[in-house]
Amino acid sequence: MFRKDRSDEPIYWGLFGAGGMVVAIVLPAIIIATMGLNHSVLDTAMFANVILSPVFSLAFIGIMILCTWHALHRIYHTLHDLTIHVGTLHHLLIYGLALLISLAFIGCYLIILFKNLF
Amino acid sequence: MTMDLDKSTRKPFVRPVEASWWTKKGFYLAYMLREGTCLLVLAFVLEMLGLYIMTALHITDIQHMNQAGLESLQSYIKFLGHPVMIAFNVLVLIAVLYHAFTWFPLMPKATRVIIKDRKSGLYKLLEGKYLVALLVLAFVATTAAGIIFFYYPQLIAKLLTPLGLFEDALKGLFGSKGLPF
Numbered sequence: 001m002f003r004k005d006r007s008d009e010p011i012y013w014g015l016f017g018a019g020g021m022v023v024a025i026v027l028p029a030i031i032i033a034t035m036g037l038n039h040s041v042l043d044t045a046m047f048a049n050v051i052l053s054p055v056f057s058l059a060f061i062g063i064m065i066l067c068t069w070h071a072l073h074r075i076y077h078t079l080h081d082l083t084i085h086v087g088t089l090h091h092l093l094i095y096g097l098a099l100l101i102s103l104a105f106i107g108c109y110l111i112i113l114f115k116n117l118f
Numbered sequence: 119m120t121m122d123l124d125k126s127t128r129k130p131f132v133r134p135v136e137a138s139w140w141t142k143k144g145f146y147l148a149y150m151l152r153e154g155t156c157l158l159v160l161a162f163v164l165e166m167l168g169l170y171i172m173t174a175l176h177i178t179d180i181q182h183m184n185q186a187g188l189e190s191l192q193s194y195i196k197f198l199g200h201p202v203m204i205a206f207n208v209l210v211l212i213a214v215l216y217h218a219f220t221w222f223p224l225m226p227k228a229t230r231v232i233i234k235d236r237k238s239g240l241y242k243l244l245e246g247k248y249l250v251a252l253l254v255l256a257f258v259a260t261t262a263a264g265i266i267f268f269y270y271p272q273l274i275a276k277l278l279t280p281l282g283l284f285e286d287a288l289k290g291l292f293g294s295k296g297l298p299f
Contacts (some may be wrong), residue, residue: 017228023159024218025257029264031162031211034169035204036268039196041188046275048191051173060170067163074156081153083137104167108174 012073012095019070022063030063057112061105072098152220155213162210165203169194222253 037047050056076094079086140146172194176187197203231244242248267274 020217020221021253023214024221025253026260027159027162027214028211028218028257029260029267030166031207031214032261032264033267033271034166034198035207036271037195037198038271039192039199041192043271044188044192044195046272047195048173048188050274051170064163064166064170067159071156071160071163074153075160078150078153078156081140081150083135101163101167105170108170111174 012069012076015066015069016073019066019068019073022066023070026063027067052112054113057109061109064105065102068101069098152216155217158210158213159217162207162214165198169198218257222250222257225249225253 037043051060072094076086076090079090084090140150172191176190198207226246226249229244229249231241233241233244235241243252
């Protein structure tokens with residue numbers, strides 16, 4: 001099933017590249033918009049309504065998951081620059097954390113989706 | 119992970135390197151700061167995950183967010199408005215901007231455009247300085263939208279309500295009147 005002569009690196013580098021593009025183009029807007037959030041009842045309710053829309057939510061988790069993989073892939077490769085030689089343990093820990101954060105976002109999205117349907 | 123096709127049985131010599139090598143030269147420091155921006159990106163993702171969990175977990179269904187849920191979401195947004203968090207967000211923003219302006223000039227070197235006709239307009243557009251200009255244009259457009267939402271956060275709800283996406287949801291929150299503006 002797993003071919004030893006094929007590397008899985010392109011997957012991580014692909015996610016890193018896509019994530020880097022999202023961080024550079026979309027994330028500044030999200031950070032600025034976040035700083036403009038108001039905690040009044042009306043604004044909170046409106047924010048909840050926007051974020052609970054299935055389409056918006058999907059775009060949001062897509063952006064966040066790509067940012068996660070970008071950040072953790074960069075950490076993984078910077079460990080080498082900090083004279084930490086990465087092994088299987090580092091690989092599992094770092095990409096495992098990325099997977100965990102991604103699953104948290106996807107889990108929340110599924111909650112929203114199911115509450116939309118039922 | 120790595121391919122060990124030609125594995126050597128000899129113990130390789132690893133030249134000792136100090137962990138602080140990158141603090142010794144401005145160029146190295148700039149490189150390490152660029153790599154370091156990802157730590158702030160990760161922190162911001164976790165901040166957003168908190169916001170997302172707060173929103174998702176307190177919804178009974180799309181039409182109804184109960185009072186307790188609304189209050190807990192409100193308290194999280196209030197926490198995001200704390201001066202320390204605002205300062206943190208400004209720091210993240212600076213880091214992300216630094217990332218963006220090292221990322222765009224890098225793209226023409228990192229991408230390979232595969233189009234047969236190298237003289238076609240599309241090829242020229244996706245290569246070199248035109249690619250950088252295209253990316254900067256996309257950056258300016260989205261960031262401008264972000265700034266508009268910063269000053270006028272209701273706009274996004276106003277823009278989307280005519281599409282009928284949230285009409286039912288808003289009626290659930292504000293009664294049959296819908297949005298009170």
